[in-house]
Amino acid sequence: MNLLKHGESISAVEVSNISQHGIWLLAHGKELFLSYADFPWFRDQTVKAILNVEEQSFGHFYWPDLDVDLTEEIIEHPERFPLLSNVRVSS
Template identity: 40%
Template sequence: MPSCVKVLNVSPNGVRLSVKGREHFLPYDEFPWFQNARLAEIQRVQLLHGRHLYWDRLDVDLDLDSLDQPAHYPLTYR
């Protein structure tokens, strides 16, 4: 069974993912945990319970709703 989540690109500006056929861009200024991470750490992502992205080596857990509707999640990293 193919994975429902795939890292498409890691650029100087952020990480582009495909999750269940939808693309998401995670810019480093909003998702700083990825900026200094190794490529292997970023690529090791799992989709848990159909809604949560989890990077075990980075200890990062993101709900898909926070990517689809960021206005509903006003707290951001500063």
Template identity: 50%
Template sequence: MPGTSTLAVEVTHVSKNGFWLLLGDEELLLPFSEFPWFRQATIEQLSTVEWPSPDHLYWPLLDVDLSVESVRHPEDFPLVSAIAASPSLQRDAPQAARP
């Protein structure tokens, strides 16, 4: 039984500001300002990336899934989080005084 086919993807460079992915013949920058969940990742975690379909990237060591379009056009995919909207859910956020 044949294995799952994956497309060629490679991390080509990592800097303090982000990292670059080579998807076939296209190189894309993932700046940490737009993709903060990669900021503390190790080189091994960043470079262990799969490209199982044309619009799907997966980092199994980080359990992160991204659309290729979100990497190409991060401005079209703003980061939205319920945790960020609720200070009571943030561990480091100051708590409001109770009456």
């Protein structure tokens, strides 16, 4: 019997690829792309921090090492959330 502790993710979510353009998240058989242009919080982060992702509830993803919290809707339609997705990291 596999018992989950309080707060543990019940679904399989994983980062399937990291490239120079962004990251791909696989959840529920669906691949979601997070470009660094739309989600600059992931640029210049460690692989370990990016791979540490949890699904807090269905379609709601959290990267605890980065304190980044995104929903599937935000990932699929960043243009609908300009205050979130247009934050740019200064170089």
